[in-house]
Amino acid sequence: MLKKVTPLLLVAAVSACSTPIERRQANGTDDFLNAETTPKLTIPEGLNSPTYSKEYDIPSVGTKSDKSIIGKKLDIRAPLQVLPMAEGTHIEETSDNIRVVIDSIESTTDLKQEVFDVIKGYLLKNNMAIRTEDYGSGVIETDWIEHQEVIESNWWGSDKVYTLRQRYSYNIDVKPHGRSGSVMINLLEHEEFYNGEDQKILLSGDDKRRYTTDMLNNAISYMSIERDRAIRAARIKQSLGIKVDLITGGVDDPAYWLADANYNSVWNRLRIVLPEMGFDIVDMDNSKGLFFISLEESGGFWSSLWAEEKLTLKKGNYRLLLEETDNPEQTKILLHDVEDNELSNEAITEVYQVLSDLMQEDRKPVGDSQQQAPVQREERGEGGKKGGQRP
Incomplete structure (x- = not known):
């Protein structure tokens, strides 16, 4: 059956390529397999043998090598x-x-x-x-x-x-x-x-x-x-921002925060947010969900948010704890004092106002969210307005 071709292509009636087997073989003939070994020069008695170069010496075949793989059988x-x-x-x-x-x-x-x-x-x-x-x-x-x-x-x-x-x-x-x-x-x-x-x-x-x-x-x-x-x-x-709710129970039930994200996402976001809130992260233990944090000043930055009102949260050391919930996409956040005692609901509510705003902000995606530089506390002016740009 004649294939449909253009007149120009009829000039080349047949084209052939090498097979996959031929491509693995050396070009040319296998005449070298029958090459004769030339003996060394015969030196007459009384004359010194010349120095032979070893540059082109062929290494000996290893004991584990298959000596039958030669010529066309050798994959080059x-x-x-x-x-x-x-x-x-x-x-x-x-x-x-x-x-x-x-x-x-x-x-x-x-x-x-x-x-x-x-x-x-x-x-x-x-x-x-x-x-x-x-x-x-x-x-x-x-x-x-x-x-x-x-x-x-x-x-x-x-x-x-x-x-x-x-x-x-x-x-x-x-x-x-x-x-x-x-x-x-x-x-x-x-x-x-x-x-x-x-x-x-x-x-x-x-x-x-x-x-x-x-x-x-x-x-x-x-x-x-x-x-x-x-x-x-x-x-x-x-x-993406993480929504955080304030959970308050009865008089005897301590308040806490509930984040709508899994444990790792909340942990990574807090590593960015806590310094922005004015807390220094002294130490942390991811396996225990524990941040050791320190508040160096309870006035200035914090009081400016509430027009110089007196705050319940004082300068000192605190423990921030993360706990997984029955819902894998929710994480419980608790704030305790340095002795692991629960803080008052009033203090939890005060910190929540700042924490919620920062946690819900969308951030620019980077190679590692933990590498985002925290915003300096001085970037906030009166009324908590941002005077600088966050990464």
Whole structure:
């Protein structure tokens, strides 16, 4: 059957390319395999032997090397290297395999689920079907992945096509603590056809390593894109204001503040807000949800907010505590004195007016919200008006 072509293209009736097998082989003939070894010069008795240069000496073949891999059997391509391009990844390499170690970058994210979603997302995006998956054992097996390349194109007949078919398995292992895990990949099946004929290729260990390295790099590259997107989304979320309510009970019930955000978001925002409120952060313990803070002045900055009214909150040291609630998107904030005693409801209400305003302000997203420079207390003028810009 004649293919539809333009008259100009008819000049080139047939075009041919090298096959994938030929690309891994050195150009030219294999005549060097039959090269004869020339003996050294015979030095007559009584004369000194000349000094021979060792610059071009060929090293001896190692004891573990396969001496049969010569000529066309030798793969001249440079080896591939696993590239841990995604945030929070690095390589652990042994003599048997290579695995990419993945650390969690967000404490609220299920690492195993994240890695599973990344692998499946990469396969789906590239139209690679999944044959089986087992979340419990952490295994994803692909169906046949087929790649075709036209080696010889004939305008009047059928093209000669080189077909590569492979199946892979991804093994995902996450440690019980959930903060780190790893991904390994294995080549399960491999077939190569040229013009419909099976090439019966037997892969060496280096061949399998090359194919699996390429597939693993592609998956990690996809993870890099997904993690960058998640990091940007998290920064935007952290930059948004956090609504804080004042909760007051009865006469005997201490007042506290309730923030509409998860524990980590509230903790990170308070690290910015507390210095802006005039508190110095002396020490902190994230595992206990505890800030040790100090108020160096209870007049001036604070009293200007209420037109020189006398404040209940005095100069000194305090403890600010965070507690998780039944709702993961709400966090309880308590303010105690240095001896961990509850403050009066009046003092909690006074501080709330400033805390609520600062916590609800939207911030400019940055690489790390904790790196935002706190506003100096002198930037507030009378009536609490801001005399400077916050980051």
